[in-house]
Amino acid sequence: MDHLVPHFIELIRRAATDLPADIEAALRRARAEEEEGSAAQTTLDSILENVRLSRERSTPICQDTGTPIFYVYYPTGWSTLELKRQIREAVAEATARSYLRPNSVDPLTGKNPGTNLGDDFPYFHFEEWEEDYLKVDLMLKGGGCENVGAQYSLPDGRLDANRDLEGVRRAVLDAVQQAQGMGCAPAVIGVAVGGDRASSYIKSKEQFYRPLDDTNPDPKLAELEARLTREANTLGIGPMGFGGKTTVLTVKIDTLERLPASYFVTASYMCWADRRRTLIYRDGKATIE
Amino acid sequence: MATVELHTPITEEAIRALHVGDQVRLYGTIVTARDAAHKYMKDTFFRGPAIPEGEQAVYDRLRALWRDGVMYHCGPVVSRDTDGRWRFVSAGPTTSIREEPYEADVIAHFGLRAVIGKGGMGPKTLSACQQHGAVYLHAIGGAATLIASYVKEVLDVFKKDELGVPEAFWVIRVEGFPVVVTMDAHGVSLHEQMYEASRQRLAALL
Incomplete structure (x- = not known):
């Protein structure tokens, strides 16, 4: 299988630091509807300023980079074992680069391995489909x-x-x-x-x-x-x-x-x-x- | 509305002059503490007859930093420069209500003047604020890059290896950190007011 780790790192970086256009547009519309000078409007101003800065500096929009939830749609014949291995490698590297906060904690010992990796972390859903290309949807779901x-x-x-x-x-x-x-x-x-x-x-x-x-x-x-x-x-x-x-x-x-x-x-x-x-x-x- | 500047250490008088809705810019040294830190403080400082020997140094430092000081509910994204110095990359507030079982004791014990977080806290904390002269300050949740830009320096960190990066006590110096008073030392909570008003509007919709 192709070496996709750099693409997966970039997917994580974009998700963590670059808010999607439809969400940002909705926040702008919300700002326009709030009363001039209200706490609601100044809050949305700060939120939009933060979105801009995070994109510019490539830093996490929110420090809680959440649970990375990967939905992977792959063509027939691809190895999900290999896809998982490469995505996990990308998650650890994205954590080392501070795109993700080390977020996976053992509930019994309280230990944080610092890598965002665990038996059940991050979360994966694999689905074979009839298309001839790979699609990976990533959501970062905050706590x-x-x-x-x-x-x-x-x-x-x-x-x-x-x-x-x-x-x-x-x-x-x-x-x-x-x-x-x-x-x-x-x-x-x-x-x-x-x-x-x-x-x-x-x-x-x-x-x-x-x-x-x-x-x-x-x-x-x-x-x-x-x-x-x-x-x-x-x-x-x-x-x-x-x-x-x-x-x-x-x-x-x-x-x-x-x-x-x-x-x-x-x-x-x-x-x-x-x-x-x-x-x-x-x-x-x-x-x- | 006027913006109040507060510099640590903060006097009780300055805190009692604040009211819900006031905007504040914070300057000085603050210390982060969130879920695991609160449980640690309860287990280690408040439960037993004496503080375990290995924990005395952390306790003494926190006592000095939090007397008339400020706590921040935050689990930051950090990075380390090549010279070994820590830097805050992304550092918005975490939801404060989870510390409700602990915070009144922490405020009373250390003499905190302010707790920064998001989402507000409950009646025990509100009452501790009134009794001891403290306020709850609301930062903007998710505005993490923006808030990190007010963090000028990481001065120290306690319990990082045991609790992990997000849960450690980070001692930081901030300049102009913008927050809003949402629970004051006069027994008023914006969160209580919002809950009640929205509950009535919900009842009208159902």
């Missing part, structure tokens, strides 16, 4: 926003949330209110309806790979996404929880089959520093989007 993610098992009596889209709406709005500014609002909210506890969390996070301005192919979900975005922004939590009009940038929803006994609604929270990049490797040439 502060991970902590405020929430899962609801419907029906939920406290919220009067039943097993329907109205129940989903109530659960998601509750999750946004509970999070306050602690997950670094304004957020992207990824929602999964259905599945088991684990698959529902995974599906909710996969929503963060979607472009911010895409349209959900299911008209009912598209409508709910728009309504939730609008309503969450009436909660008044605002950037960093200082108050303001922008609490979420958008809400993305997907579903997965559930058991008759279970009806999970999972809301994962992505901070404003929504760091994701994609590497395409085709005919010996790499591009990063």
Whole structure:
């Protein structure tokens, strides 16, 4: 297999230091909508200034470079063992270059190996596909926003949330209110309806790979996404929880089959520093989007 | 709104003059401490009848640095120059609420005047701020490159090998670090106010 380690290092560097254009544009729109001179607006000014500086200096946008989550789509015949080996090598090197903070800690001993490597760190998902090129999606999922993610098992009596889209709406709005500014609002909210506890969390996070301005192919979900975005922004939590009009940038929803006994609604929270990049490797040439 | 300049060590009088919403620029020496550091302090300094011999030096240094001093909830990205000197590359605040079980004791014990973090803290910390003359200062989460540019020097680091880079006590010198008072020494918390206002708006939507 080709030696792709330098391309993987570059993918990590771009993800950690160069905020995607759709996220930055949404932050700029949010800034324009906040009141002139408000805490919300000055906060967004600092955030945008930080985005600019990080890109210019090639330093991490946020010091919590999170869990690196790799989704690898590979053509038939490629070795996932070798891909994993090369990506792990790139992760250790990117850590040595201070693109990533050493973030993997043994929960029993508290030891931090300083490399971002462990048996289950970073996180991988491999999928063979019918295309003739390699695609690697990388998301850096911070810990502060991970902590405020929430899962609801419907029906939920406290919220009067039943097993329907109205129940989903109530659960998601509750999750946004509970999070306050602690997950670094304004957020992207990824929602999964259905599945088991684990698959529902995974599906909710996969929503963060979607472009911010895409349209959900299911008209009912598209409508709910728009309504939730609008309503969450009436909660008044605002950037960093200082108050303001922008609490979420958008809400993305997907579903997965559930058991008759279970009806999970999972809301994962992505901070404003929504760091994701994609590497395409085709005919010996790499591009990063 | 006027911006207040604070230089460490900070007097109680200067702290009691602050109110929620005030913007502050910080100058001087501050020390980072986050999750593992708080647990370490509880286990090592507060639990037993005496401080274990090997930990006395760290304790003495922290006592000197935090008397009228400032703690920062932060786990930085650092790099080391060829001459061996540490540098802060990226250093925004981490979520503070996780230290709620510990912070009131830490404020009382060391005589801290300010805790910097993000997301705010709870009633125990708020009450400790009121009782001992301290404030909670909010930095902008995720603005890590920008904040690192106010860190002019890394003066020292404690417990790096045991706790790891993000969790160590980093002693740093800052110039003009911008923060906002969101919990003051008069029992007022912006976070409490925001929670209650958003809870009422949520109730109207459900």
